[in-house]
Amino acid sequence: MNISIDVKETESKLAVKVSGEIDAYTAPQLREKLFPLSEKEGINMVVDLSEVNYMDSTGLGVFVGVFKNVRAHEGEFKIVGVSERLQRLFEITGLTDIIDINSQIEGGVQ
Numbered sequence: 001m002n003i004s005i006d007v008k009e010t011e012s013k014l015a016v017k018v019s020g021e022i023d024a025y026t027a028p029q030l031r032e033k034l035f036p037l038s039e040k041e042g043i044n045m046v047v048d049l050s051e052v053n054y055m056d057s058t059g060l061g062v063f064v065g066v067f068k069n070v071r072a073h074e075g076e077f078k079i080v081g082v083s084e085r086l087q088r089l090f091e092i093t094g095l096t097d098i099i100d101i102n103s104q105i106e107g108g109v110q
Contacts, residue, residue, distance in 0.1 A: 002026070004051075005033045013044045019051035022059030031062045038069035038077075045070055050081030060093060067099050078102065 003026035004019040014037055022030060038045065045066070049055075063079065070077040078100040082090065090096050 003029055005030060007033065007037065009037075012040075012042055013046070014040075015046050015048070017048045017051070020053070022052055022055040022062070024056065024058045027058035027062050030059070031065070034062065034066045035069065038066045038075070039073055040075070041073050043070060043073065043075040045075065046078045046080060048081040049079060049083070049086060052083070052086065055086055055089060060089070060095065063099065064095070076100075 002020050003022060004017075006017040006019075008015045008017075016034065016037075018030065020026065034045075034047075037043065047063070067077045079090075080102045082101055087096075087101070090099070090101050095101065
């Protein structure tokens with residue numbers, strides 16, 4: 001399965017919509033796209049996963065790395081549109097205690 005990553009940037013807000021599967025094969029593409037963006041000072045990054053139907057631990061690793069990078073550059077990071085299945089994955093790993101993860105899609109992320 002392929003992955004689609006759509007990025008929309010306005011001022012200091014970055015809306016990222018990911019579609020497809022995030023696994024060992026596609027995670028490097030996601031990392032390659034998000035890491036440079038996560039290094040912008042004071043960025044507010046919102047990642048919409050509403051169209052992601054599968055994610056494994058390599059995907060989690062990408063999001064942890066991006067989250068740390070955003071925070072190191074005084075920014076904010078949020079994940080929205082999380083399915084019940086992905087929500088369980090984030091909960092099991094304890095990431096819901098660290099990263100702002102919401103099943104609701106925030107306005108402006110299309």
